[in-house]
Amino acid sequence: xxxxxxxxxxxxxxxxxxxxxxxxxxxxxxxxxxxxxxxxxxxxxxxxxxxxxxxxxxxxxxxxxxxxxxxxxxxxxxxxxxxxxxxxxxxxxxxxxxxxxxxx
Numbered sequence: 001x002x003x004x005x006x007x008x009x010x011x012x013x014x015x016x017x018x019x020x021x022x023x024x025x026x027x028x029x030x031x032x033x034x035x036x037x038x039x040x041x042x043x044x045x046x047x048x049x050x051x052x053x054x055x056x057x058x059x060x061x062x063x064x065x066x067x068x069x070x071x072x073x074x075x076x077x078x079x080x081x082x083x084x085x086x087x088x089x090x091x092x093x094x095x096x097x098x099x100x101x102x103x104x
Contacts, residue, residue, distance in 0.1 A: 004082065008055035008070045013046040015071070018088045027061070034061075 004010075013033040017023075024043045027034035035044045043061050051057060059068045067077075075082050 004086075006054070007082065008053075008057075008072065010056070010071060010086075011048075012056050012058060012071050012074070013048070015085060016044070016046075019085060 013035060016035050016037075021035040021037045021044070024034040024036045027043055027045070031048060033046045033048070035046065036042075037044075044058055045061055046056065046058050048056055055070055057068060057070050058074065069077070071082065071085070075085055
């Protein structure tokens with residue numbers, strides 16, 4: 001991965017909207033946008049500028065886990081590159097159901 005300055009401060013919600021996510025109008029607020037994707041269970045809540053260092057983080061709601069991370073964690077969990085995410089190349093994205101609510 002090439003160096004991208006202030007990577008964790010990029011507007012994750014806007015990047016995800018460009019990659020097939022949509023606003024979950026039932027959960028959405030101005031300061032904490034809530035997004036969903038047809039291939040992903042639960043909703044993704046983006047905490048804009050919540051961290052002292054200016055980074056933007058997210059958490060999953062409505063799933064068995066309250067996974068928290070940033071843009072790097074988001075890409076790592078989905079086995080995609082940050083460059084592809086920023087380029088809007090997730091049209092073939094398929095969640096591996098890592099955040100499934102089903103019990104083994």
